[in-house]
Amino acid sequence: MSATRSTRRAEFLAGCRDEAPLQLGVVPFGMLYGIGALAAGMPAWLAQLASAVVFAGAAQLVIVQMLTAAAGALPIGLTASLLNLRHVLYSASVADYVRHLPRRWRLLLAYLLTDEAYAVAILRYQTSSTSTADDGATATTAGMTDLRHWYFLGCGLTLWATWQLSTAAGLVFGATIPAEWDIDFAVPLTFIALLTLLLRERAGQAAALVAALGALTFATLPYKLGLVAAILLGLVAGVWAARFARDGK
Amino acid sequence: MSTAVLIGLLVAVGLVTFLYRYAMIGLFASRNLPGWLHALCRHIAPASFAALTASALFVHGGEVAIDLAAPKPWAALVAALVAWRTRSVLATIATGMAALYLLKFLL
Numbered sequence: 025m026s027a028t029r030s031t032r033r034a035e036f037l038a039g040c041r042d043e044a045p046l047q048l049g050v051v052p053f054g055m056l057y058g059i060g061a062l063a064a065g066m067p068a069w070l071a072q073l074a075s076a077v078v079f080a081g082a083a084q085l086v087i088v089q090m091l092t093a094a095a096g097a098l099p100i101g102l103t104a105s106l107l108n109l110r111h112v113l114y115s116a117s118v119a120d121y122v123r124h125l126p127r128r129w130r131l132l133l134a135y136l137l138t139d140e141a142y143a144v145a146i147l148r149y150q151t152s153s154t155s156t157a158d159d160g161a162t163a164t165t166a167g168m169t170d171l172r173h174w175y176f177l178g179c180g181l182t183l184w185a186t187w188q189l190s191t192a193a194g195l196v197f198g199a200t201i202p203a204e205w206d207i208d209f210a211v212p213l214t215f216i217a218l219l220t221l222l223l224r225e226r227a228g229q230a231a232a233l234v235a236a237l238g239a240l241t242f243a244t245l246p247y248k249l250g251l252v253a254a255i256l257l258g259l260v261a262g263v264w265a266a267r268f269a270r271d272g273k
Numbered sequence: 274m275s276t277a278v279l280i281g282l283l284v285a286v287g288l289v290t291f292l293y294r295y296a297m298i299g300l301f302a303s304r305n306l307p308g309w310l311h312a313l314c315r316h317i318a319p320a321s322f323a324a325l326t327a328s329a330l331f332v333h334g335g336e337v338a339i340d341l342a343a344p345k346p347w348a349a350l351v352a353a354l355v356a357w358r359t360r361s362v363l364a365t366i367a368t369g370m371a372a373l374y375l376l377k378f379l380l
Binding site for chain 2: 052056066067070073074077078079080082083086087089090091092093096097100101103104105106107108109110111112113114115116118119120122123127130131133134135137206207209210211212213214215216217218219220221222223227228229231232233234235236237238239240243244246248251254255258259262263266
């Protein structure tokens with residue numbers, strides 16, 4: 025039915041359009057990842073592949089930083105896996121909206137479920153119950169005309185394309201930067217910037233402080249496993265501080 | 274780390290990440306996550322970034338080395354002040370790198 029097809033296209037393009045403004049913030053991170061990956065000694069092709077396989081900016085920056093610190097594969101894997109755990113929350117959040125879709129759709133949308141795509145797509149799901157049919161058609165009960173997954177796909181693919189291209193740009197640009205420029209220092213600087221954005225509540229501050237002190241306390245553990253211990257200790261401190269603050273009120 | 278191990282690591286992290294993303298959409302019927310998972314996830318990013326930053330600034334070759342003549346901790350301090358005032362990631366990186374170059378030139 026051509027009306028459905030045009031609505032699909034409209035949903036998809038609306039997703040691309042609404043996702044577009046976020047790309048301004050994504051490009052520097054993608055480039056920084058590419059530059060940092062080269063500085064950390066990753067082969068360019070593998071750094072690019074990681075952007076497709078892992079497809080999670082913060083985790084990829086953490087992997088780069090831990091490679092720079094000569095950490096072992098196990099602590100890097102544990103830390104990156106822990107950092108990405110939040111995606112389970114996103115998955116649960118969109119589950120009710122996509123559960124009716126065929127498996128191939130759910131596999132595809134799961135792969136594209138990043139912070140930025142989630143942020144835009146969930147807004148569409150929560151603020152509308154029907155599709156954006158421009159002829160004013162209303163959704164039927166069977167969900168047959170619920171085409172919002174095309175919007176989700178538009179968000180996800182837009183972000184995916186930006187992430188791959190900005191990674192590539194970073195790899196090309198990074199190859200021209202001499203090693204003595206200490207460009208790898210930009211990665212911890214990014215963590216500092218993100219930390220100040222994240223540390224609004226006391227519990228988060230406790231988690232960060234304990235994790236930082238833990239990183240120094242356990243510095244001598246082999247393969248940088250001390251970093252994992254420090255982060256876990258920081259989590260305990262954060263959860264405990266949150267409970268303490270709640271009980272204190 | 275050898276390239277083969279690195280490939281294995283990246284594939285493993287990619288697989289775990291995909292399973293997280295697919296978990297509640299395709300693997301588990303229940304949509305109710307325990308409350309502690311939400312609480313935990315809120316602190317993972319700050320704890321990770323703080324541990325990695327502290328390690329980058331003060332750990333060298335598995336030893337803690339707090340060197341007040343080293344330029345990086347001071348450049349990081351300048352960056353932290355800029356981050357706190359501007360809340361801009363780009364401004365933080367730019368001033369942090371500029372401070373590092375200046376301090377390396379001076380010290």
